[in-house]
Amino acid sequence: MQYLAINxxxxxxxxxxxxxxxxxxAIAFNKxxxxxxxxxxATLGMFFIAGRQAKLVPVGMQNFVEAxxxxxxxxxxxxxxxxxxxxxxxxxxxxxxxxxxxxxxEVIPFFQMPATARxxxxxxxxxxxxxxxxxxxIKRQGLNYFKNSVVPSGVPSFVLIILIPIEILSTFIVRPxxxxxxxxxxxxxxxxxxxxxxxxxxxxxxxxxxxxxxxxPFAMLTALTGYEMFVAALQAFIFTTLTAVYIGxxxxxxxx
Amino acid sequence: MANIFxxxxxxxNPILPSIPEIIWSVISFTLLMVLLVKFAFPPVKAAMEHxxxxxxxxxxxxxxxxxEAERVLAEYxxxxxxxxxxxxxxxxxxxxxxxxxxRDLLQRAEEEAAELRARHAGALVSERERVLLELRQQMAGLxxxxxxxxxxxxxxxxxxxxLIEQYLGEIGAMAP
Numbered sequence: 001m002q003y004l005a006i007n008x009x010x011x012x013x014x015x016x017x018x019x020x021x022x023x024x025x026a027i028a029f030n031k032x033x034x035x036x037x038x039x040x041x042a043t044l045g046m047f048f049i050a051g052r053q054a055k056l057v058p059v060g061m062q063n064f065v066e067a068x069x070x071x072x073x074x075x076x077x078x079x080x081x082x083x084x085x086x087x088x089x090x091x092x093x094x095x096x097x098x099x100x101x102x103x104x105x106e107v108i109p110f111f112q113m114p115a116t117a118r119x120x121x122x123x124x125x126x127x128x129x130x131x132x133x134x135x136x137x138i139k140r141q142g143l144n145y146f147k148n149s150v151v152p153s154g155v156p157s158f159v160l161i162i163l164i165p166i167e168i169l170s171t172f173i174v175r176p177x178x179x180x181x182x183x184x185x186x187x188x189x190x191x192x193x194x195x196x197x198x199x200x201x202x203x204x205x206x207x208x209x210x211x212x213x214x215x216x217p218f219a220m221l222t223a224l225t226g227y228e229m230f231v232a233a234l235q236a237f238i239f240t241t242l243t244a245v246y247i248g249x250x251x252x253x254x255x256x
Numbered sequence: 257m258a259n260i261f262x263x264x265x266x267x268x269n270p271i272l273p274s275i276p277e278i279i280w281s282v283i284s285f286t287l288l289m290v291l292l293v294k295f296a297f298p299p300v301k302a303a304m305e306h307x308x309x310x311x312x313x314x315x316x317x318x319x320x321x322x323x324e325a326e327r328v329l330a331e332y333x334x335x336x337x338x339x340x341x342x343x344x345x346x347x348x349x350x351x352x353x354x355x356x357x358x359r360d361l362l363q364r365a366e367e368e369a370a371e372l373r374a375r376h377a378g379a380l381v382s383e384r385e386r387v388l389l390e391l392r393q394q395m396a397g398l399x400x401x402x403x404x405x406x407x408x409x410x411x412x413x414x415x416x417x418x419l420i421e422q423y424l425g426e427i428g429a430m431a432p
Contacts, residue, residue, distance in 0.1 A: 011270050015270045016274075027276055027279055027280070028276040029280060032280065033281070036280055037280070040288035047299075047300055050300050051296060054299055054300075055303075056306075066304055069301070090293045093297070094292045094297075098284075118274070119271060120273035124278055124281055125285065128285075188270070
């Protein structure tokens with residue numbers, strides 16, 4: 001009977017956090033708010049330190065930040081937007097680090113919660129990206145932007161009848177949802193996975209009965225912690241890359 | 257009103273976003289973007305661009321220095337070749353001069369030798385004549401001497417023959 005005593009907490013208990021300040025108001029400040037603020041200030045702090053060092057031969061934080069900026073420039077902007085996209089480097093670099101740090105709190109002790117596993121974080125980011133690429137498209141191509149994005153060139157007209165609704169759906173309706181849900185789902189799943197193995201390890205440890213079995217869930221927990229760090233970086237990279245691709249499409253249009 | 261907010265903040269649906277969390281995440285991200293774009297990113301970008309331009313300038317300078325060095329090297333090589341040609345020319349000239357001198361000296365030496373030979377030949381002849389004259393005088397002396405001894409040794413006929421033989425032998429030994 002004791003095996004059944006493993007008590008998995010209700011989902012609301014591991015995702016909804018009690019307010020730390022301003023409880024009960026519309027600006028109730030809880031763990032998620034704290035994590036997003038820390039993510040923002042950590043990113044800013046890194047750049048301020050790097051910018052103040054500004055040595056010819058970069059070391060320490062400056063080296064790390066410059067390597068990151070180079071990474072965003074070469075692996076994301078250059079591939080997805082071309083040389084024109086360089087002006088978007090601050091936005092994309094900031095986005096990348098904000099998501100990365102928000103994700104990484106999944107494995108940071110005492111927090112152990114990725115802020116992005118709450119829809120409140122990826123949703124506004126995705127909406128921001130959605131608005132950005134539409135505004136850029138209209139600025140660059142005028143209202144032709146909508147025609148250019150949903151009517152692929154060189155396609156026979158009878159195919160267009162099927163293709164245009166699909167393009168409208170994928171570009172202007174599905175994109176923001178896909179962007180937000182991809183990040184949210186991955187981080188939520190990771191969080192619950194870690195939680196499951198933690199609860200399992202803890203229950204076995206406390207009950208004593210499963211001490212022989214303990215190494216297995218604990219090993220999984222350890223391995224998954226490493227894996228979730230990788231996922232945190234990967235999801236930040238995917239979100240930023242897709243943002244760059246969408247803005248890059250809006251910049252180019254079909255003429256180039 | 258408060259109840260509505262409370263209801264929203266206490267949302268237990270794990271998928272739907274809660275309003276206060278949206279507010280704070282938007283505040284955080286907006287703050288990050290504004291400060292990053294305005295203050296934090298430009299110095300980093302400037303440092304990187306400064307480095308890029310410095311490296312480019314250094315490469316350009318190095319390239320220019322290399323070209324200059326190549327030019328100077330070519331110049332030196334040309335000068336070296338010129339010097340070699342000059343040295344060859346001087347050597348050739350010296351060889352020619354020495355050849356001329358050698359011939360000149362040789363000719364003079366031959367002339368001197370011929371002159372010497374000629375002079376010595378004259379001296380030899382006169383010496384020979386002198387010797388012959390002396391010989392003749394001695395022969396005459398000897399002949400008289402023999403004649404005296406022959407007369408003195410008239411008593412012993414046989415002895416005179418021996419004497420004559422002896423003197424003739426002496427003369428023969430003296431002849432050149």
